[in-house]
Amino acid sequence: MITLFIFTEEPSIKEVLDVVIPKISPDLNFQIFPHQGKNDLENALRKTVPNISKIPNARIIIVRDQDDLDCKELKKSLISIIENNIYCPYKVRIVCKELESWFLGDLSALEKTFPRFKSARIATKREMRNVDDIQKPSKYILKVIPEYANKNYLPKINTAKIIAPNLSIDNNNSLSFKNMVNAIRKLNG
Numbered sequence: 001m002i003t004l005f006i007f008t009e010e011p012s013i014k015e016v017l018d019v020v021i022p023k024i025s026p027d028l029n030f031q032i033f034p035h036q037g038k039n040d041l042e043n044a045l046r047k048t049v050p051n052i053s054k055i056p057n058a059r060i061i062i063v064r065d066q067d068d069l070d071c072k073e074l075k076k077s078l079i080s081i082i083e084n085n086i087y088c089p090y091k092v093r094i095v096c097k098e099l100e101s102w103f104l105g106d107l108s109a110l111e112k113t114f115p116r117f118k119s120a121r122i123a124t125k126r127e128m129r130n131v132d133d134i135q136k137p138s139k140y141i142l143k144v145i146p147e148y149a150n151k152n153y154l155p156k157i158n159t160a161k162i163i164a165p166n167l168s169i170d171n172n173n174s175l176s177f178k179n180m181v182n183a184i185r186k187l188n189g
Contacts, residue, residue: 002057004030004187007049009041009064013099015160016167017063023169024181025188038064042081050085059187060090063180066097068135091183096176099160100137102167104128105174109166116146131174 004021008014014034021030033048035041041064053060062078071094078092095101103110107119107128122144127134134140138154148154169181 001029002059002188003055004028004059004061004184005052005055006030006032006061006063007041007044008032008034009038010034010036010099010156012156012160013063013095015157016099016102016164019164020167020169020181021184023167024184028184028188042078045078045081046085049082050087053085053087053090055088058088060086060088061180061183061187062090062092063095064092065095065099066176068097071096089187091187093180093183094176095180096132096174097135098137099156100141100154101131101134102172102174102177103141103159103163104131104134104137105172105177106167108171109163109168110145112166113163114145114147117144128173132176 006014006017008017011034014032017030017032021028033044035044041062045062049060049062052058062082064074064078066074075092075094082090107123110117111119122128127140131137138156141159142148142151142154172178
C-alpha cells in the first residue's frame with residue numbers, strides 16, 4: 001500500500017490538505033509534516049526526507065510558497081537539496097504566491113464559508129483571471145471578505161480550517177492548486 005508523505009512549509013497548508021486529500025483519493029494513506037517556515041522545511045529535506053523515502057511504497061510531496069521568488073528557480077533549489085538523497089517517487093510543488101491563492105481560485109468556496117462575501121463583486125476583475133499572479137493573496141482576502149474587515153493580518157490557520165471543507169477539487173482556477181491535485185493523483189496511481 002502506498003503512503004504519501006507531505007512536507008509543508010507551514011501548518012495552514014496541512015489544514016487544507018487534511019481535507020482535500022480524502023476528496024481526491026479516499027483510500028490514500030497519507031501523513032503530513034508541517035514545518036515552521038522555509039528554513040525548518042529545508043532542514044527536514046536534508047535530514048528527514050532521506051530516511052522516510054526508504055520506507056517501502058513511500059511517495060513524497062514537498063510543498064512551499066513561492067512568495068517573491070522565481071518559481072522555477074525555487075523548485076530547482078528544493079530539488080537540488082534532495083535529488084541525491086531521495087529513494088522513492090516524489091514531486092515538488094510551489095504554491096503561487098501563497099496558499100490563499102487556492103482560496104481565491106474557488107470563489108464559490110469563499111461564498112459558502114463567508115455568507116456576507118459576494119463573489120460577483122470581484123469575479124470579473126482583471127486580477128481574478130489568474131489568481132496565482134496576485135502578489136499578496138492573504139492581503140487581498142482581507143480586503144474582499146467582509147468578515148475580515150478591520151483586521152491587519154489574516155488568521156491563516158483558522159482561515160484554512162474553515163475554507164478547506166468547501167474547496168472543490170475540480171473547479172478551482174488556481175493552476176498551482178490544480179498542479180497539487182495532479183501530483184497527488186499521479187503519485188497514488
